[in-house]
Amino acid sequence: MSPDKRKALGIIVAPAEPRALKGLISAPGEVRLDAYRTLEVTPRITAQVIGRHARLGDRVEQGQRLVTLSSVEMADAQGELIEADREWQRVRRLGRKAVSEKRYIAAQVARQLAWARVRAYGMSEAQIRALLQKGDATQATGRFDLFSTLPGRVIRDDFRLGEVVEPGRILFEVSDDRVVWVEAQLEPDQAARVRVGMPARISPDGESWLEGKVIRKHHRLDEETRTLAVRIEIMNPEERVHPGEYVDVLIEADDGLARVAVPEAAVVLMQGAPTVFRVEGDELHPVPVETGITRGGWTEIRVGLAPGDPVVVQGAFFLKSLLLKSQMGEGHAH
Known part of the structure; x- marks a missing residue:
């Protein structure tokens, strides 16, 4: 079958190539504050609270006044x-x-x-x-204000007007929850396939998903669960998930091994055996193969193809139909 005829029939040929096959790792996760976007507002000296300028749940801007104190x-x-x-x-x-x-x-x-x-x-x-x-x-009245040094939402305000507070007492906690962390707990063999930068997504309900990426792998095994934690950064602009919430996690991962692979559609079953159509000049030859894992629309070919072998990656099912017809004497395939 000439290249022009293949093109007319919608048959596409491409080489089998080594590639790292990606798959989805599923794990439970917990939403946490992004510690790098979270602020604790505390006095450095003993002082009395004489004015409140923000409340729990308020969104505040960087540089906004939060509380007024007075100190001898x-x-x-x-x-x-x-x-x-x-x-x-x-x-x-x-x-x-x-x-x-x-x-x-x-x-x-x-x-x-x-x-x-x-x-x-x-x-x-x-x-x-x-x-x-x-x-x-x-x-020199001793009055002074404490400000938020980052934008975010007030997630804690633990004080009363008139109260005398000691140094280090947390008066406000502000966090930019439009970006959150999710700590996913993975089995060690799963964690071995994950690397920083890999795409991930999370869902609080199994239906709607938020996109993110892996930003850190922990290296200490949890003694109770025997799992390793992976930290995922999630964009949360509509504040759909909140710290403390449990979510489903999917990580698009691979094991880093390059395998000879073809698109999943290139493999068809013929007489019960996985088969691909290898191209030699103008001829198309069905070649039985041994397949391995399939991830992300790609199938590993363990035996039967070498890297660079040209194979039919679109139209294999059509060629299978032609071949079966020719074997029944209803036509010819070239």
Whole structure:
């Protein structure tokens, strides 16, 4: 059968080629917060809560004010900064020629240390500049705000107005849940086929799916379940899944081995044996083969073909029909 005739009949020929066959690994998974997109808002000093500016469930932007605190320690630090700034401004106006080098450097260092102290206590750069612009010691009230340093949703707000909170107490937790992690638990032989970057998808109900990719493989076996965890990053723009939720996970994986393979449609059954049509010039020869795994629409050929052998990848079933007819004396196949 000439190439032109094959083309007219819709028969397509391509070489058998080594390829890593991909398949789907199914596993249970749990939705978790993306730790890299999650923020805990805590005071660094003992303070009293005097103002709330966000609530549980609110979506907040980067730089948005969340809570106002008041602290005796902060008031002392603010007062020291105002005084140190005044002295520094006086010395700087006089200039190095009018004051001693020792006084000049001492004033400069004192201001820097006072600035660093209020910054370390929790005031932002903008708040500090606003305080110094007023330049009045009566402004050293000890009030300061805590802000969100990333966009996200408030998933925790554990405090009451008027409450005195200690350093490290979590007042707010903010997480950008438009991107979440899913921890999938895999059998060791499954995990061996998975690599970082492989496509994955998850479903909370077995019907609708969210796309993602593998971003990490754990290397410690869970002693109780004897499974290995794989972390998947999932885009969740509509917030369809939430931390703590259990989901079905499918990972498109391979074992990294290159196998001689052909499209699944290239293999037909003839007399009960898997068969492909190998092309030699203008002739098409049915060749019995031994098949292996089939994944992602490709079938492994263990015996019967060599890499590069041209085979019919579309139209094999049609050729099988022609061959059967010719064997019954109803026609000829070339």
